[in-house]
Amino acid sequence: xxxxxxxxxxxxxxxxxxxxxxxxxxxxxxxxxxxxxxxxxxxxxxxxxxxxxxxxxxxxxxxxxxxxxxxxxxxxxxxxxxxxxxxxxxxxxxxxxxxxxxxxxxxxxxxxxxxxxxxxxxxxxxxxxxxxxxxxxxxxxxxxxxxxxxxxxxxxxxxxxxxxxxxxxxxxxxxxxxxxxxxxxxxxxxxxxxxxxxxxxxxxxxxxxxxxxxxxxxxxxxxxxxxxxxxxxxxxxxxxxxxxxxxxxxxxxxxxxxxxxxxxxxxxxxxxxxxxxxxxxxxxxxxxxxxxxxxxxxxxxxxxxxxxxxxxxxxxxxxxxxxxxxxxxxxxxxxxxxxxxxx
Amino acid sequence: xxxxxxxxxxxxxxxxxxxxxxxxxxxxxxxxxxxxxxxxxxxxxxxxxxxxxxxxxxxxxxxxxxxxxxxxxxxxxxxxxxxxxxxxxxxxxxxxxxxxxxxxxxxxxxxxxxxxxxxxxxxxxxxxxxxxxxxxxxxxxxxxxxxxxxxxxxxxxxxxxxxxxxxxxxxxxxxxxxxxxxxxxxxxxxxxxxxxxxxxxxxxxxxxxxxxxxxxxxxxxxxxxxxxxxxxxxxxxxxxxxxxxxxxxxxxxxxxxxxxxxxxxxxxxxxxxxxxxxxxxxxxxxxxxxxxxxxxxxxxxxxxxxxxxxxxxxxxxxxxxxxxxxxxxxxxxxxxxxxxxxx
DNA sequence: TTGAAAGCGCTAACAG
DNA sequence: CTGTTAGCGCTTTCAA
Numbered sequence: 025x026x027x028x029x030x031x032x033x034x035x036x037x038x039x040x041x042x043x044x045x046x047x048x049x050x051x052x053x054x055x056x057x058x059x060x061x062x063x064x065x066x067x068x069x070x071x072x073x074x075x076x077x078x079x080x081x082x083x084x085x086x087x088x089x090x091x092x093x094x095x096x097x098x099x100x101x102x103x104x105x106x107x108x109x110x111x112x113x114x115x116x117x118x119x120x121x122x123x124x125x126x127x128x129x130x131x132x133x134x135x136x137x138x139x140x141x142x143x144x145x146x147x148x149x150x151x152x153x154x155x156x157x158x159x160x161x162x163x164x165x166x167x168x169x170x171x172x173x174x175x176x177x178x179x180x181x182x183x184x185x186x187x188x189x190x191x192x193x194x195x196x197x198x199x200x201x202x203x204x205x206x207x208x209x210x211x212x213x214x215x216x217x218x219x220x221x222x223x224x225x226x227x228x229x230x231x232x233x234x235x236x237x238x239x240x241x242x243x244x245x246x247x248x249x250x251x252x253x254x255x256x257x258x259x260x261x262x263x264x265x266x267x268x269x270x271x272x273x274x275x276x277x278x279x280x281x282x283x284x285x286x287x288x289x290x291x292x293x294x295x296x297x298x299x300x301x302x303x304x305x306x307x308x309x310x311x312x313x314x315x316x317x318x319x320x321x322x323x324x325x326x327x328x329x330x331x332x333x334x335x336x337x338x339x340x341x342x343x344x345x346x347x348x349x350x351x352x353x354x355x356x357x358x359x360x361x362x363x364x365x366x367x
Numbered sequence: 368x369x370x371x372x373x374x375x376x377x378x379x380x381x382x383x384x385x386x387x388x389x390x391x392x393x394x395x396x397x398x399x400x401x402x403x404x405x406x407x408x409x410x411x412x413x414x415x416x417x418x419x420x421x422x423x424x425x426x427x428x429x430x431x432x433x434x435x436x437x438x439x440x441x442x443x444x445x446x447x448x449x450x451x452x453x454x455x456x457x458x459x460x461x462x463x464x465x466x467x468x469x470x471x472x473x474x475x476x477x478x479x480x481x482x483x484x485x486x487x488x489x490x491x492x493x494x495x496x497x498x499x500x501x502x503x504x505x506x507x508x509x510x511x512x513x514x515x516x517x518x519x520x521x522x523x524x525x526x527x528x529x530x531x532x533x534x535x536x537x538x539x540x541x542x543x544x545x546x547x548x549x550x551x552x553x554x555x556x557x558x559x560x561x562x563x564x565x566x567x568x569x570x571x572x573x574x575x576x577x578x579x580x581x582x583x584x585x586x587x588x589x590x591x592x593x594x595x596x597x598x599x600x601x602x603x604x605x606x607x608x609x610x611x612x613x614x615x616x617x618x619x620x621x622x623x624x625x626x627x628x629x630x631x632x633x634x635x636x637x638x639x640x641x642x643x644x645x646x647x648x649x650x651x652x653x654x655x656x657x658x659x660x661x662x663x664x665x666x667x668x669x670x671x672x673x674x675x676x677x678x679x680x681x682x683x684x685x686x687x688x689x690x691x692x693x694x695x696x697x698x699x700x701x702x703x704x705x706x707x708x709x710x
Numbered sequence: 711t712t713g714a715a716a717g718c719g720c721t722a723a724c725a726g
Numbered sequence: 727c728t729g730t731t732a733g734c735g736c737t738t739t740c741a742a
Contacts, residue, residue, distance in 0.1 A: 028427075028486075030735055041713045046737060055711070073486040077429065078735035080420035082718045084371075101461035101667070104453040105650050111447055117472055118444035126488070128469045129460055143371075143416040145469070252654065281654050288656065307448050311595065311624050313631065313656050324444070373719055384729045389721060398727070421719035425734045 029072045038066040049074060086146040087125050089334060091116055092138065094154040095131035102131050106250070106278055107306040108323060112153060112174075115327025123335055134160040142167045149334040152176065155220050170337040172330050177219040184337060184346040186330045190221050193319045193352050194228020197273050197301050200317075200354050202236050205363035206271035206299060209233075210262050212283060213275040214250035222250075225275045225303065244269065255282020259290055270298060270363050277302040277309050280316050284359065295361035305355055314358035321352045372415045381409040392417060429489040430468050432677060434459055435481065437497040438474035445474050449593070449621050450649040451666060455496060455517075458670025466678055477503040485510045492677040495519065498563050513680040515673050520562040527680060527689040529673045533564050536662045536695050537571020540616050540644050543660075543697050545579050548706035549614035549642060552576075553605050555626060556618040557593035565593075568618045568646065587612065598625020602633055605641075613641060613706050620645040620652050623659050627702065638704035648698055657701035664695045 031049075035042045040063060047053045048063040066072075080086040091113065094103045103109060113129065120127045128145065132138035134157045142150060142164075149170040152161075158178075164171060165182050172184045201209050209229075216223045226245075233240050243265055248254040255274065262269055274280035280302030284294050292298055294314060302309065305320035329348055337346060374392075378385040383406060390398060391406040409415075423429040434456065437446045446452060456472065463470045471488065475481035477500045485493060485507075492513040495504075501521075507514060508525050515527045544552050552572075559566045569588075576583050586608055591597040598617065605612055617623035623645030627637050635641055637657060645652065648663035672691055680689060 028735090032735080042736080043713055043715095043738080044711090047712085050737080052738090053711075059711085073483050075424070075489065075735050076487045077420045077423035077489050078718090079737075080718090081418070081424055081720090081735080082737050084718080086420065102457045104450075104457040107447075107450065107453070107651075110450070110453040113472070114445045114447035117474065121473060126471045126473065126484070129456070129472055130464060130469065131460065140416050141469070144419045146418065146420050285654070285656060308450075308651055308654060311628070311651060311655060313628060371719090375719080385720080386722080386729060386731090387727090390728085393721080395722085402727085418719050421734090422721075423734090424719080424736090425721050427734080 028075070029070050031072070031074070034063065034066050034070060034072050037070060038063045080146050084146055086148055088145055088147050089120055089125050089127050089331065090138075090142055090145075090147045090150040091127045091129045092132045092150065092152045093129060094156075095133075098133050100131070102129075105252070106276075107308045108276075108278075108304055109153065111306065111323040112327040112330075115324035116151065116331045117327075119328045119331040120335075123331070125331070125335065127331075132156075132160070134163075136163050139163050139167055142169065148338045151330045151334055155217065170334055170342070172334045172337070174326065174330050175221050177221070177224070179219075181345050184333055186326060186333060186348050186350065188321050188326075188350050188352050190224035191228040191231070193303060193321075194225035194273070194275070195231045196228075196352075196354055197225075197303060197319050198229045198232035199235070201271045201273060201299060201301060201360065202232060202238065204271070204299065204360055205365070207238055208241075208244070208266065208268040208270055209238075210244045210246060210265075210269050210272045211275070212246045212248075212255065212258055212262070212272055212279050214248065214279075216247055222275055229273055250276045250279060252278050252282040255279040255284075256286040257282075259283055259286030259292070263287075263290060263292070271360070272298060272300045274300060274302050277304045277306045277316060277318055280318065280359075281308065281312050284312055284314075284316070295359050299360040299363065301354075301360055309357075317357045317360045318355055319352055320355040321350060326350060371418070372413050374415070374417070377406065377409050377413060377415050380413060381406045423489050427489055429491055431488055431490050432463055432468050432470050432674065433481075433485055433488075433490045433493040434470050434472045435475045435493065435495045436472060437499075438476075441476050443474070445472075448595070449619075450651045451619075451621075451647055452496065454649065454666040455670040455673075458667035459494065459674045460670075462671045462674040463678075466674070468674070468678065470674075475499075475503070477506075479506055482506050482510055485512065491681045494673045494677055498560065513677055513685070515677045515680070517669065517673050518564050520564070520567070522562075524688045527676055529669060529676060529691050529693065531664050531669075531693050531695050533567035534571040534574070536646060536664075537568035537616070537618070538574045539571075539695075539697055540568075540646060540662050541572045541575035542578070544614045544616060544642065544644060544703065545575060545581065547614070547642065547703055548708070550581055551584075551587070551609065551611040551613055552581075553587045553589060553608075553612045553615045554618070555589045555591075555598065555601055555605070555615055555622050557591065557622075559588075559590055565618055572616055593619045593622060595621050595625040598622035598627075599629040600625075602626055602629030602635070606630075606633060606635070614703070615641060615643045617643060617645050620647045620649045620659060620661055623661065623702075624651065624655050627655055627657075627659070638702050642703040642706065644697075644703055652700075660700045660703045661698055662695055663698040664693060669693060 035045045151172045153174045174186045302316045302318035309316040494515045496517045517529045645659045645661035652659045
C-alpha cells in the first residue's frame with residue numbers, strides 16, 4: 025500500500041509550511057501569486073487530494089448531505105417502485121455534485137437511529153422526502169443541523185420546506201375534469217392523512233366541486249395506498265359503485281396507471297368510457313397507453329431546489345424558516361375526454 | 368451549539384480511560400462484564416455517538432461505499448429514467464445499511480475526478496454499474512481499493528464482478544421466440560459495443576438462430592440507444608424493412624416498452640401481429656399494455672449481491688478476483704404469441 | 711506574508 | 727485487564 029500523499033508532503037516539496045498549503049487549498053489569506061502557483065503545481069504533480077475525514081474532524085463540516093427516502097416498510101428497502109423518487113434523486117445528486125457535496129441516501133426508521141447516522145457522519149444537512157411520524161421530525165430537530173422537508177406539511181418553524189401547492193393541484197385537476205363536462209368524479213387516493221399531501225389534494229378536489237355546485241359524494245372517495253396494485257384493483261369497485269362515474273382524479277400517477285390498466289381489463293375504454301387525470305407527471309406516465317393527462321410538477325427541479333436551498337442554509341447559516349413553493353400545471357395528454365350527456 | 372459528546376466525556380463519566388471506552392465500542396480485548404456494562408450505560412445516558420470522521424482518520428476506514436451510476440451525458444444527471452437503476456440502488460442501499468455501511472451515489476465522468484472523490488472520502492470500496500471507457504476503469508485501479516463491476520465485461524483481474532450470462536439470455540429469449548414458431552425475428556438493441564452486455568445478448572441471438580438453422584439477416588438488426596424513445600421510433604422502420612418480421616427481441620425492457628407503444632400507434636396489434644420479448648424484467652414491465660414477456664433477472668438481488676461481495680472483499684481483504692453470475696429466466700406474460708404460418 | 715503548534719476525536723501500540 | 731500516549735491529516739489561532 026502506497027503511503028498517502030498528505031499536506032505535509034506538499035509542504036515539503038513546495039518548501040513552504042503546512043499552514044501555507046492549507047491556505048492555498050482553501051484560498052484563505054492573501055498570498056503572493058508565486059506561492060500559490062508553486063503550491064498548486066506541487067499539488068498537481070504529487071496528485072494530492074485533501075482528506076475530508078481530517079478536515080471534517082477539525083471543522084466539523086463534512087460536505088455530506090443526508091437524503092431520506094421513504095421505505096416500503098420500517099427497516100425495509102427503499103420505495104423505488106415509484107419513479108417519483110428516482111427523478112427526485114437524480115436532480116438532487118446532480119445539484120449536490122455540482123456544489124461539491126455528496127449525498128448519502130438512506131431509508132430511515134422513526135426511531136433515533138437516523139439521528140445517530142447524522143451525528144456519526146457529521147452531516148451538514150438533511151433533505152427529507154415525504155411524510156413521517158411526528159416523532160421522527162422532532163427527533164431530528166435535536167441534530168441542530170439544517171433540514172429541508174420536501175412534500176411535508178410539518179409546520180414546525182425549525183424546518184425549511186420545498187413544496188407544491190397540493191390543494192391547488194387537487195383543485196385544478198378536478199376543475200379540469202368539470203370543465204370537460206364531468207359531474208360524477210371519483211377520487212382515488214392514498215390514505216388521507218391529516219396535514220398530508222393527500223389530504224390537501226383531496227381538499228382541492230372538494231374546493232372545485234363546491235365552486236361548481238357539484239354535491240360531494242362520500243361514496244366517490246376511494247382511499248387506499250399509493251401504489252400501482254391498488255389502482256389496478258380499485259377499478260372494479262368504482263364501476264360497481266356507480267355507473268354514473270365518468271371521470272376519476274387519481275392523486276398520484278402511479279395510481280392512475282394502475283387504474284388505466286385495471287379498467288381496461290374490465291372492458292372499459294379510456295377515455296371514451298372513463299376519463300382519468302393523475303398527479304405528478306412521473307416519466308412513466310408517457311409509457312402507458314393511453315398516455316396520462318396529469319398535473320405536472322417538475323420533480324427533477326424539486327430535487328434540485330431542495331439541495332440548493334439546503335446548501336444555502338448551511339453556508340449562510342440561515343436559521344429563519346425558508347420556504348419554496350414550486351409551480352404546477354395541467355399537462356393534457358390522452359386520458360380525458362369531453363363528456364357529453366347523452367340523455 | 369451544544370458541545371459534542373466525545374469519548375472523553377464517556378470515559379470521565381464512567382471513570383475509566385478513553386482506551387477502555389474505545390475497547391468497549393469496538394469490543395476489542397476481553398473486558399470484564401461490569402466495565403462493559405458501566406461504559407455502555409454511560410454511552411446510552413450521554414447519548415454518545417462515535418465520530419466516524421475521527422475514526423476514519425486514524426483507521427482509514429470510512430464505512431462508505433461509492434456507487435457509480437451511468438449518466439445521461441458526461442457531467443450530467445443520472446440515468447434515472449431507466450427503472451433498472453432504481454431497483455438496483457434499492458437493493459444496494461438496503462444491504463449496505465444492514466451492514467453498517469452507507470452508500471454515496473454519484474455519476475462519474477471518465478476523467479480522474481471520481482478517483483479523487485474516493486480518496487477524499489476514504490471510500491472502502493466502489494460498486495460500478497454499467498460500462499465505461501477503458502480509461503475510467505484503469506484510473507480507478509489506482510485507488511487500490513476493492514471494486515465490484517456490475518454488468519461489465521471488463522476482463523481486468525483487478526476487479527470483482529457481478530453479472531448475468533447475457534449471451535445465454537440472448538439465446539433463451541431468441542429460442543423462446545423460435546419455439547413459438549417465429550422465424551423472422553428482429554433484434555432491437557443499444558449500441559453493440561465490443562465486449563459489452565449488448566454484444567453478448569446479440570451473440571446469444573445468433574447462437575439461437577444458428578442452432579435452429581435460421582439464416583442471420585443483418586437487416587433485422589436495429590441498433591440504436593437504450594431508451595424508450597428509440598424503441599418508440601424504431602417500430603415504423605421494422606415494419607418497413609420487412610413484412611415477414613413476426614417477432615422482436617429487444618435487449619432491454621425499456622426498448623421493448625417503447626416498441627409496444629410505437630407499434631400500437633401504427634395499428635399493429637401486440638402480440639397478434641408482432642410478438643415482443645424484452646430483457647431485464649424491470650417493474651414497469653408490468654405497467655405496459657400488454658404486459659411484457661421478458662428475460663427476468665432479479666435486479667434487487669443484483670444490488671444486494673454487489674454490496675455483499677464488496678463488503679466481503681473489504682473485510683477479508685480479498686485480492687483474488689471474485690465473480691458471481693446470477694441466474695436468469697424467461698417470464699411469460701402477454702407479448703408473445705404462437706405463430707402459425709398461414710400460407 | 712508565513713510558520714509553529716495546539717488540537718479535532720479516535721485507535722492501537724505499549725506499558726504497567 | 728486497563729491506562730498512557732503517539733499520532734491520523736487538517737485547520738486555525740497566534741506569533742514572528
